[in-house]
Amino acid sequence: MSLRSLALFRRWETLLVVLLVAFIVLGSSLSPYFVSGSNFSNLTSNLMEKAIMALPLALIIIAGEIDLSVESMLGLASALLGFTYALGWPLWLDIPLVLFVGAMGGLLNGVLVTRVGLPSLVVTLGTLALYRGLASVVLGPRSVSGWPEWFTNFGFSNVPGTLIPWPLLVFAALAIAFLFVLHRTWIGRQIYAIGKNKEAARYSGIDVAKVKTYLFIFSGVLSALAGVILTARFSSARADNGQGFVLDVVTSVLLGGVNIFGGEGTIVGVVLAIFVIGVLRNGLTLADVSPDTQSVAVGALLILSVAGPTLVRRISAAWPRRQLTKPVSNS
Amino acid sequence: MSTRAIESPTGSALAGRIGLGRTLTLVARLREVGIVLVLLAVVAIVTIQAPLFFSVSNFEQILLNVSLIAIVAVGQTTVVLTRNVDLSVGSVVGLVAFATGDLLKEHTLGVPAAIGVGCLLGLGLGAFNGLIVAVARVPAIVATLGTLYVYRGLDFIVAGGKQVSAIDLPRDYLGIATSSVLAIPTLIVAAALIALVAAYLLRNSGPGRELYAIGSNPAAAEVVGIPTQRLIFGAFVVCGLCAGIAGVLWGSRFGSVNALAASGLELQVIAAVVVGGVNIFGGSGTVIGAVLGAILLATIENALRILHLSEFWLLAIDGAIILLAVGTDAAIRGYFQRILMRTGRR
Numbered sequence: 001m002s003l004r005s006l007a008l009f010r011r012w013e014t015l016l017v018v019l020l021v022a023f024i025v026l027g028s029s030l031s032p033y034f035v036s037g038s039n040f041s042n043l044t045s046n047l048m049e050k051a052i053m054a055l056p057l058a059l060i061i062i063a064g065e066i067d068l069s070v071e072s073m074l075g076l077a078s079a080l081l082g083f084t085y086a087l088g089w090p091l092w093l094d095i096p097l098v099l100f101v102g103a104m105g106g107l108l109n110g111v112l113v114t115r116v117g118l119p120s121l122v123v124t125l126g127t128l129a130l131y132r133g134l135a136s137v138v139l140g141p142r143s144v145s146g147w148p149e150w151f152t153n154f155g156f157s158n159v160p161g162t163l164i165p166w167p168l169l170v171f172a173a174l175a176i177a178f179l180f181v182l183h184r185t186w187i188g189r190q191i192y193a194i195g196k197n198k199e200a201a202r203y204s205g206i207d208v209a210k211v212k213t214y215l216f217i218f219s220g221v222l223s224a225l226a227g228v229i230l231t232a233r234f235s236s237a238r239a240d241n242g243q244g245f246v247l248d249v250v251t252s253v254l255l256g257g258v259n260i261f262g263g264e265g266t267i268v269g270v271v272l273a274i275f276v277i278g279v280l281r282n283g284l285t286l287a288d289v290s291p292d293t294q295s296v297a298v299g300a301l302l303i304l305s306v307a308g309p310t311l312v313r314r315i316s317a318a319w320p321r322r323q324l325t326k327p328v329s330n331s
Numbered sequence: 332m333s334t335r336a337i338e339s340p341t342g343s344a345l346a347g348r349i350g351l352g353r354t355l356t357l358v359a360r361l362r363e364v365g366i367v368l369v370l371l372a373v374v375a376i377v378t379i380q381a382p383l384f385f386s387v388s389n390f391e392q393i394l395l396n397v398s399l400i401a402i403v404a405v406g407q408t409t410v411v412l413t414r415n416v417d418l419s420v421g422s423v424v425g426l427v428a429f430a431t432g433d434l435l436k437e438h439t440l441g442v443p444a445a446i447g448v449g450c451l452l453g454l455g456l457g458a459f460n461g462l463i464v465a466v467a468r469v470p471a472i473v474a475t476l477g478t479l480y481v482y483r484g485l486d487f488i489v490a491g492g493k494q495v496s497a498i499d500l501p502r503d504y505l506g507i508a509t510s511s512v513l514a515i516p517t518l519i520v521a522a523a524l525i526a527l528v529a530a531y532l533l534r535n536s537g538p539g540r541e542l543y544a545i546g547s548n549p550a551a552a553e554v555v556g557i558p559t560q561r562l563i564f565g566a567f568v569v570c571g572l573c574a575g576i577a578g579v580l581w582g583s584r585f586g587s588v589n590a591l592a593a594s595g596l597e598l599q600v601i602a603a604v605v606v607g608g609v610n611i612f613g614g615s616g617t618v619i620g621a622v623l624g625a626i627l628l629a630t631i632e633n634a635l636r637i638l639h640l641s642e643f644w645l646l647a648i649d650g651a652i653i654l655l656a657v658g659t660d661a662a663i664r665g666y667f668q669r670i671l672m673r674t675g676r677r
Contacts, residue, residue, distance in 0.1 A: 066472065117665075118657050121416070121472050122601075122611045126653035129598045133647025140643055247480045250473070260470055292590070296484030303477040307467035314468075 012257040012309070016272040023276060027283030034286055041163040045156060045233065047278040048167035049074065049226035050245055051271070054252040055178045056219035058270045061253055062182075063212055064195040064262030065113060065120035070223040070249055072131035073105050074242035077227025079135035082144030082237025091151060099224050105131060106220020110213035128246070135239040144237040155232025167229050174222070179267040191215070195262030244295070248277055251298055255305035277301070362608030366623040370630060377634040384637050391516065395508075397622075397629040398522035399424075399577045399584060403596065404603045404621040405529045406457075406573025409566040411604055412533070414546045414613030415464060415471035417567065420574045421596035422482035423456045425588075427578025429486055432495035432588040435504055442503045449579035450572060456482060457571010461564035483594065490590035497586035508583040518580060522622075525573065530618040542566060546613025595646075602649045603628055606656045628652065 027034040053070045060067050077098045084094040105127065112123045154166045182188035193201040194208050202208050231237045256273035258265030277298060284294045378385040403420050410417045431449035434440045440448060456478070463474040497505060512520045533539035544552040545559050552559050582588045607624025609616025631652075632645055 068476075112654065112658065116658055116661055118661055119611060122605065122657050123654065125598070125601060126650045126657070128650070129602070129646050129653065130650025133644065133650055136643040137641070137647055140641075244480075247476065250476060254473065260473055290487060292487040293484050295480040296488070299477040299480035299484065303463055303467075303469060303474055303481075306469045306473050307463065310468050 013266070013269050013272060016256070016269060016276060020272060020276050020279060023279045023283060027279060027286065030283050031286035034283060037163045039282070039286075041158060041165060043278050043282040044168055045165040046282070047274060048165065048171050049230045049233075049242065050248045050252065050277075051171050051274045052167075052174060052226045052229070053219070053223050053245070053249045054256075054270055054274055055174055055267070056215060056222050057249055058253045058256065058258050058265055058267065059178070059182065059191055060120075060212075060215045060219060061258050061260065062195045062262055062265045063191045063215055064198060065212060065215075066124060066250075067109060067120065067216060067219045068124040068246055068250075069105070069109060069127035069131055070219060070226075071242045071245035072128045072135065073102055073220055073223035074227040074230060074245065075239055076105065076131040076135040076138070077102055077224035078231045078237045078241040079139035079239040081228060081231050083138050085147070085237070086144045091148065095228055098228060099221050102220040102222075102224025102227075103217050104220070105224075106217040107213065109220070110216030113216065114209035114212050132239070132243070139237065139239045141239075145235055147232065147235050151232050152235040155229060155235065167233070170225075170229070175267060175271055182267055187211075192263055195259075195264070197263075247295060247298055247302065248281075251302040251305065252277055255301055257309075259309075260306055273305075363617070363620050363623055366607065366620070366627055370623070370627050373627070373630055373634060377637065381637045384634065389633070389637075391519075393626070393629050393633050394519045395516055395584070396633070397625050398516075398518040399580055400596070400599055400603060400629070401522045401622045401625045402525050402577045402580075403574050403600045404607070404625050405526050405618050406570035407600050407604050408607075408609050408616065408618050408621045409529070409533070409542060410471070410570045411609050411611060412542045412546045412613055412616060413563050413566050414549065415563060415566070416475065416601070416611075417457075417460060417471065417570045418475040418597050418601075419456070419460060419478040419482055420570065420600055421593045421598075422479050422486065423453055423571055423574035424578040424581060424593035424596055425590070426456065426482050426486040426489070427453045427575045428581035428588045428592050429490050429495065429590060431579050432500065432582040433489065433493075435501055435582075436495050436499040442501055445504075446579050450575045453575015453578055454568055454572045457568045457574065458564070460571065461567030464567060465560040465564040479597070483590075486592075487590045492590075494587060494589040495582060500582060500586070504583055505586065506583075507580065518584060521576075521580070525576070526618050526622045529569075533618060538562060538565065543614055546610070547615070598646075598649055598653075599628065600625075602653045602656075605653055605660075608656075608660070610660065611657055624656075 024035070033039055053074070057067055057070060080101055081094050081098045084097060085091065109120070109123055109127055112118050113120045156165070158165050159169070182191065190201070190206045190211055193204070193206060194211060198208055227241065230241050234241070252274040253265075253270055254260055254273075255276065256265065256270030258270065280297060280301075281291070281294050284297065285291070374385070383389070403424060407417055407420060427449045430452055431445050434445040434448060435442065439445075460471075460475055460478055463469045463478070464471050467474075508516075508518055510517045533542065541552065541557045541562055544555070544557055545562060549559060578593070581592060585592075603625035604616075604621045605611055605624070606627060607616065607620035607622065609621055628649070631648065635644060635648075636642065
């Protein structure tokens with residue numbers, strides 16, 4: 001079973017690479033500016049907040065839950081950062097504070113899901129509204145600017161002498177850490193076990209509630225971190241920062257081959273999918289398609305990424321069963 | 332599979348569950364009384380703070396604001412009853428509102444024909460959601476999160492940066508919202524009629540009861556021969572139609588429509604539905620409860636405006652109310668479950 005699903009995901013990741021190449025070819029045919037170092041650098045820089053939020057969400061979905069509140073936590077983090085900075089507090093104090101609020105937001109999601117026993121879909125739909133609402137309570141309609149140079153440089157400059165945006169380093173470090181934890185440690189195995197069968201995981205001694213709560217906390221902290229990075233990149237803190245990001249984040253995870261019912265998925269797939277969507281959006285932007293119209297393509301990709309494998313699985317499920325019946329009947 | 336084996340109920344638990352079904356209906360009915368009580372409390376408190384609040388014209392204003400949300404909430408209820416959810420309703424309302432407005436602006440169609448086309452468009456968008464969920468078996472949350480953005484994107488393509496304003500719209504159409512039947516505004520009458528018809532059908536028709544059965548226990552519903560996927564498809568069609576009707580009335584109510592119309596409406600609708608006691612796990616709840624939920628939320632919103640609280644609080648309050656409502660439900664359910672398990676064992 002695990003061997004077969006592993007093979008399936010190898011094929012799924014190959015598919016993503018093919019899709020990525022196809023979109024790059026498509027992009028270069030749409031605009032002559034597409035294939036250039038500076039465009040790829042720019043494209044990557046645009047993606048990093050969504051990419052950082054996709055990593056913990058992948059783990060949450062593998063564990064059989066969902067977090068729709070990430071984009072609002074990003075907005076709340078940005079608003080709070082702006083609010084505290086406008087009060088004259090130093091950034092070295094503001095940033096940890098904002099990350100702490102992110103942790104608390106994630107903890108609230110986690111507690112409501114694991115202790116109160118509510119479905120994560122409804123909880124995080126509620127906090128999607130709550131956190132965005134609190135963001136606009138904190139900052140109102142204004143935007144805060146006048147950030148220190150090192151902060152905004154971190155947001156949109158490249159590592160000197162290269163085309164690597166600073167936030168990419170943050171994302172790369174996080175992606176490697178997530179990759180290691182999910183695929184090489186007992187924590188990762190517990191997450192898969194919970195997603196495969198929650199009850200069996202509980203009976204085998206896994207503290208399901210604790211693992212899930214930590215995942216939601218991670219999601220909150222990294223969404224807040226994404227809020228800090230977005231604020232630096234735009235050099236503007238606003239309550240509506242990151243509105244609509246949930247589509248791209250959820251699409252990256254599911255297009256990346258994570259099973260919406262939990263128990264399956266890889267970090268490599270998710271990272272590939274993040275870039276597939278980034279390249280698609282960048283190509284469409286260069287072809288003068290507005291972001292709202294681009295969402296038609298991303299939304300369709302989201303639905304297809306779940307409908308496709310389900311249909312394939314249903315068809316392929318008919319195959320091995322027939323092969324298996326023979327040896328069983330012989331014995 | 333293995334989860335089901337572990338969860339397979341023992342005799343006493345089974346007795347508890349049969350009783351639980353009945354208790355849940357009881358709780359749902361208590362819920363409706365509960366909402367009315369909370370509503371009265373809110374009205375009393377706000378009236379003491381601001382006597383202006385307590386007037387026929389203000390209540391009429393609240394009900395007018397509720398009417399469109401209530402129509403969408405009726406459709407959402409049918410979907411939630413089957414243990415699904417439709418996040419795309421805001422985009423359906425927006426797309427239908429713009430399409431209807433545009434047809435009228437360009438004088439392509441007369442008012443009745445444009446309204447018909449608008450409703451059909453809503454129905455079609457709902458059917459598309461239904462196909463993705465019932466045929467392609469994509470979980471409703473993913474399917475409708477996708478179409479939330481797909482439909483809104485189509486709205487942007489159709490609108491192309493344009494806007495439909497009140498001057499572009501025929502007087503007959505704008506007159507719908509200002510007209511009244513027996514001194515009651517038409518929109519309120521329409522919402523009440525739709526809610527009553529839906530309440531009757533869900534309570535008394537075969538398919539209506541089967542929607543509850545699917546939500547209570549999808550596997551059991553399948554076993555007793557209920558065409559579950561076909562009914563889930565039907566629930567999404569009804570939801571799309573309701574959103575379509577609300578979309579058609581949107582332009583008449585607000586005069587102008589742009590590509591952003593009704594964005595975020597899904598959160599208000601879902602808040603109304605869960606506050607109204609419709610169980611988010613499916614299987615219990617009523618349309619009347621959902622409508623009462625919508626009225627309660629709109630009254631709170633109106634009260635905030637009258638008390639001059641910042642409207643930036645509104646979204647946060649919607650979110651907090653969703654959490655509070657489902658949290659309370661879970662607590663009540665847990666309480667009754669424990670009681671029933673105990674009596675079952677005895």
